[in-house]
Amino acid sequence: MKRKQLSSSTDEDSAAGSSSLPGSGEICSAHSFQDDFEVSSIRSNLLGWYDENKRDLPWRKCSHNDVNRRLYEVWVSEIMCQQTQVGTVINYYNKWIKKWPTVERLAKASVDQVIEAWAGLGYYSRGRRLLEGSQVVMNDLDGKIPHSSAELMKRIPGVGRYTACAIASISCKEPVGVVDGNVIRVLSRMRCIGADTSQPATMEYLWSLANNLVDHERPGDFNQSVMELGATVCTPKNPACSTCPVSGYCMAYKKVEREKKLSEERLSGKTPDENENVKDIEDTASCSMCLPSSEPWDKAQGVMNFPRKAKKKPPREQKNGVCLVQKMTNDGHIKYLMVQRPEKGLLASMWEFPSVEISPDCTETKRREEEEQYLNLLGVKVQKINQRSSLGDIVHIFSHIRQTYEIDLVVALEDDITESEPETDQNMKWVTSKEMEDMGISTAMKKVFGAIDGSTTNKNKRRKQDEKNQPKLDRFFKRKTPSKT
Structure with a gap:
């Protein structure tokens, strides 16, 4: 999918300011984060959870004050982690950084050396793009990696929107959100986004949510906390909702708990209060982010109703x-x-x-x-x-x-x-x-x-x-x- 840059939100942006996007049609207000207190609580809960539970990954350790080197390390880790399990990447990352600890050293490598180091990671064009990008940095940018997401996307080949925002937020604390597979899953469940996530309008809406939600003091840690949550708790199958630090702000989880409560009341002979004042989303045909009527909510799936994707074509x-x-x-x-x-x-x-x-x-x-x-x-x-x-x-x-x-x-x-x-x-x-x-x-x-x-x-x-x-x-x-x- 071609990614377009989305301008980051400012402190004055309201949390619910992205209830619609050009060309996206009507969007229910419940699909956005509703107030500053909710946003502040989500940030606090996620960062607290991340500080206590984050995985010990080599690219998260920084024993130096060289910003250019830090940008390079995050860049390498982000490219390697795209479409590859983190557990697989660790050993490759350590060997890569040992062989080419700086962008200058990488730029002097040959294509064959890079391919040899990348062998087994898959999607081999990623390694070539890293090499090409390092050579652009050395030949055209005086050896300095850009600090902003906009410049990273503009100047470095192979660096798209997600990679640029991840590098800039983690290395330089630029207050921009990120959207990858894990973030899509977390946000789709938290806001009951039932639209097809392979569609550009849905992705733009998710980017707007991510930019509105990102913590401005610790943007890199916050972005990593959302990705970490998606990788370890809010997983595609069998998510651990009971241990989720933001389950209280998750619309999909609330919908599951409400249905569970109503079922228990019916079984016990009580008359359930169908009009209980619980914030919920009733799928609306005119809303472009609700579940489509052709694929309604499936009680058996619970929070795994989200996200929704178009069915993949079988490989040829x-x-x-x-x-x-x-x-x-x-x-x-x-x-x-x-x-x-x-x-x-x-x-x-x-x-x-x-x-x-x-x-x-x-x-x-x-x-x-x-x-x-x-x-x-x-x-x-x-x-x-x-x-x-x-x-x-x-x-x-x-x-x-x-x-x-x-x-x-x-x-x-x-x-x-x-x-x-x-x-x-x-x-x-x-x-x-x-x-x-x-x-x-x-x-x-x-x-x-x-x-x-x-x-x-x-x-x-x-x-x-x-x-x-x-x-x-x-x-x-x-x-x-x-x-x-």
Whole structure:
């Protein structure tokens, strides 16, 4: 989704000042925060809870007074945490900061070094954008990272609205809110936002709520407190409402508790007071933020009625033939042919085994023909194949693609492989399995390579030989005998 900058609120802005947005239609007043006392209480409760319960994360520690370095550290952490679990990011972040502790050091890195450090985090274009951004800072901004969210978005490639506001609020205390998946969930439940959160008008309204709610004294801590709440308490499934520090200000929770009370009164024989003076939202057809009549409140779901999203399209199916070319070198090593992907697009600049897209009904014979044609384009010709086998299929799910790899293994001696001028500008090289560990290869390609181990009868021996990187040639030509059971 393309993000547009929203001007931050001022101290004079009323808490309920964003009851409507241009083009958004009528919005019930209950979808906004109603008064200054409510806003003040939410801020106080969230910050108090955050101070006592925040997770111990490396990017939250600051042992220096260098603002530029602090901006860089938060920038790296925010890019890494996008669409990746925090638990996964910690180790990557620590290694990254150890390798490139400043924006100046990162700007001197190569694309291959960055991809290698990013391998396994997914969404690899994020690492490239970090590198590009650091080079812009050093080449165009005299090494100084902008302090404001507006300048960050304007000057740094790959920094959008959320990232800019997070960096500026945490590092420089700019009083702007943030809206990510966790914040969307928290705000949608607190204000019963039933509109589709994938729509621009809904996102703009959530941004207005976040900007009105942010604490002006501790904007960075407040923004992190909302995100922390969404990650640990107000979770997508099984939220821990009983431990939530702002449940008293949550419209969805109040609706659940009110329905529970009415049900208990009916069961006990009491006449429930249907007109009890409890602030509630009755979904209004004319309100653009209420639950749509086509998808009304589901009692069984409780607060999990919110947020509402458009149903995701299933990932498209794609099938590729992958050719693992294994070269037995004259000095007794095993090397594999690797090709570098284009600089743009899926898995940009990552290294992979020669791979060609094939039709869903492609036969094995046709697949191997297409793989051979691709090798010829690379200038690689296998004159004599000592072993050829199919290693089966593996499936890897990208965000929008369900990718099936059909894997072929081709084993040949070094003298039986010729190389000529390639007809493509793709980079390629021969690497050992040990060298492969230090390259930027995707999780999908690691799965593909793992199929080799899955095709052998003695995995432990194979692993030891790969580690030594000096297997004997005759191992590949001896007849295998069945292992004893």
